[in-house]
Amino acid sequence: MPVGLDAVVPFQVDALDARGRAVLLGDALDAILSRHAYPEPVARLLGEMAVLTVLLGSSLKFEGKFIVQAQTDGPVSLLVVDFVTPGAVRGYARFDAEEVAAAEAAGQALPEDLLGHGTLALTVDQGAHMQRYQGIVELDGASLEEIARNYFRQSEQIPTEVRLAVGRLSTRAADGSVEQSWRAGGIVAQFLPEAPERMRHADLHPGDAPEGAEIHALEDDDAWAEVKALLATIDDDELIDEGVGVHRLLFRLFHERGVRVYDPQAIGERCTCSREKVAAVLESLSDADKAEAETDGTITITCEFCSTVYTFRTED
Structure with missing residues (x-):
């Protein structure tokens, strides 16, 4: 098994005051998606949600559950992914098959098209005797990557960059038949300098502000601008290619600055029902x-x- 497959790899780039996590999901994701025989656009959307949930949930420093749930007016009306520490993930989707097929036929089956509008709730559950924490962000037709960025801007006020990708791996079996399995990869990086004033943000868009209202604009810190520029060079294929893997990708991105990689945390598909x-x-x-x-x-x-x-x- 390639290093980093079905495992979250934490990393840190001291020279750029950045740290984050990267993951490449293999059998764990394939078990979730193949069990339900979802239409391909639905499977891709749920795969993105699973990667995002694993990246965020694996940062929890206590025993508990991290739940990401989307309720929408789109063809996919509900998405739920649970992450139970230290490394168990499960998920499912509810969708209207006719609406999904129509979206495919119209060339409108991107993840953001299937989600439509609604809410994305991110819940931290530390157990029966602890209060739940929940953050809610609007689904407004944007991608999950952009929604995650907005969540961190609004709730944690930490500059955050997210990349997600989902694809299918084709392999030839001994009998000559072609077998396909799902792969998904992602990376999240955050800017955490020692001087908190360097983590400045531009204001969120004011929406229906009066005409002529001044939009507050700020340039990114040079170190964070470099991190974002490097992450922008990632192709989707790199995130899901087992031949590249998490460690090679991190080296390719940050070797000039020096990247510190920590022990991987194994991820497996496991349902908590009984x-x-x-x-x-x-x-x-x-x-x-x-x-x-x-x-x-x-x-x-x-x-x-x-x-x-x-x-x-x-x-x-």
Whole structure:
């Protein structure tokens, strides 16, 4: 297995006051996407969301869960990806198949087209005895990369750059057939100088400001401008190419400045559902709801994440 596949690699570039994480997802992502046989545009969108969630969730310094959920008015109405520390990820999507097909036919099946407008909620859950933290950012037809940048500008006020890519890997089996599997890669970098005044931002766009209102503009710090320029040179193919890998990509980007790479953190697809948890949910339902869910003396529940089917006899 190539170094960095299904693992998050933290890095730091001291000369540019930047640090971040990079990831290349292989079998973990393929398990999530292949299980549901999503249309390709939906799979690509969910793949981007999975990479973004892993990049952000892997930075948590405690045991808990990081949840990214998008609710939209687009052909893909719901996306949910959970990251459970230290390295378990799961996800699923709800979509209108006819709307997705129509978008494909019209050449409007980019991730931002499928999302439409709505909200993206990012939730940190530290457990039953800790208060949840949630940040919400508007989905306005922009890409997930741009949405993530806006989230960090609004909530954490840290200059942040994000790159995401999803693709399919074709390999030839021993019998001559071609097998395809999903790959997705991403990198997030943040500017964290010792002098906090260097982390200056331009104001967010004022939207419906009065005509003639002055837009506050600032030039990026030279070090951060260099980081952004370097990340802009990344091709999507580099992010998902196992032959390049995370370490070679980081070396290519930052070798002139010196990049410090830390131990990778393994990532795996794992669902947290169980028969006991599903049973507890059923017990909490009213008699009327249980009766509505019953068919021929049984209640069947399918996990939307992993497609595991749980069947219960109503007499039990």
